[in-house]
Amino acid sequence: MKVLVPVKRVVDANVKVRVKADNTNVDTANLKMALNPFCEIAVEEAVRLKEAGSATEVVVVSIGTKAVQEQLRTAMALGADRAIHIETDEELVPLSIAKLLLAIQQKEQAGLVIFGKQSIDGDNNQTGQMLAALAGMPQATFASELKIDANNATVTREVDGGLQTLTMPLPAVVTVDLRLNEPRYASLPNIMKAKRKPLDVITMADLGVSLKEHQKVLKVTPPSERKAGIMVASVEELIEKLKTEAKVI
């Protein structure tokens, strides 16, 4: 079985972004970029499936400018076999991304598509579910445990209130949560090897998918600042303030 893992290049999780002065977007120029942390977990899980003999090949795919090839190389250094880059300068909504990924999934005949549950820039949490819908495949989101046997996936999901376990026939879409695994670090020899792994560059036109405009971002603003707080000297003072000033207890 072939596993497809869509990955995204995002601003590094430890960087605090700022909104541009003209309120058109956040300013991402000259910021450190990285593989989205949830995508890293997805790649790790796919590679573990291959190591366990459940998967035959791990293909990573990313959509964006030429710069995303850096993240595709990272994914290959972590163990993915080859990469596909769909090159575009356009900012796409998750539905459009899902449509492009559907074309790739069909072409590759991937039996399992593993996504991160959300990207830490858009915070949408949509693409995996949308691909599953378009492909008519079952889905398991927020996975914290994944087992593949024969033609079925059994997935434990993190849901409000606890854990839920589902089983479904393949092909299926799984989106991963933080606790699924601990991604490995890429070793230097693997980084070198990844440079020689195949990376196909294609355009949106090659896929023959027609996309439309779904939404317009009118403005991007900073969140309202909290007013400065005060430091209290003792537990007594804290209780006093909460009772008389804030009136919350």
Add this chain to the structure above:
Amino acid sequence: MAILVLAEHDNTHLKLDTAKVVSAAKAIGTEIHLLVAGFECAEVVTFAKALDGVSKVLVADAAVYQAQLAENLAALVLTLADDYEHILSAASSVGKDTLPRIAALLDVSQISEVVAVVSNDTFVRPIYAGNALATVQSLDSKKVMTVRSSAFDVAASSGNADVVTLTQVIEAKTAFVSQELTVSARPELGSAGIIVSGGRGMGSSENFALLETLADKLGAAVGASRAAVDAGFVPNDLQVGQTGKIVAPDLYIAVGISGAIQHLAGMKDSKVIVAINKDPEAPIFQVADYGLEADLFEAVPALSNLL
């Protein structure tokens, strides 16, 4: 055209989140229908029809809907979608699982975690872990969106809506195997007025008992940072943050939590934030209304004793 709200429930109780989504729906329009899909969920319907602003409750009661799987829930909503311009649910685990599937089947984009309604096609949502707010206009004929419930008030329950029974029974390829729910006598994180949260500074699972004592004195829920969950101190459904629950209680007490961006994204809309930390440089003090630089192992028991 009418607005469809997907009810959040466990087949017995209607979640408070739904009453908040109804408030968000009221800001869009007036004809609000609630869909209750579940199994043996008559009790849920009793609560649902009393929600103010809801004119109709659609009930799909069948064994296939018991676990509220995205696969057939989305297919069920698709059979109803012609009558609605807006389809809403809470940004809960069921909502986040199901709504994108509905949106894709309708070939429309989804707007996630709406925190404010500007007009019937324009909404505000946080991006980059809450470090920016995007005002987004939908160009689609149907608007599918999840609502961040902490941003809206609870709709009152003095109404009496009509109940309509749906007969569509749609099977799913996905099968439910089991579930393991965390049992707690304390209020739910999402709806608690006060939350006491612990981080890595708590040191161990046993030390969380200190917070539980404090929480019981205050009638509060207990939460945790990702560091505390990853260290195995508490189960992951207590996690407050970008990747856990987003909360906005009246009072949030952060104990031994440094205040990483990912945690702040989950609680910075709380009305009053108290931070107890022994590191005066901890970023949590920048968002705290009241900060106490102290050893939590002295401060927390002292706080419990004085309440």
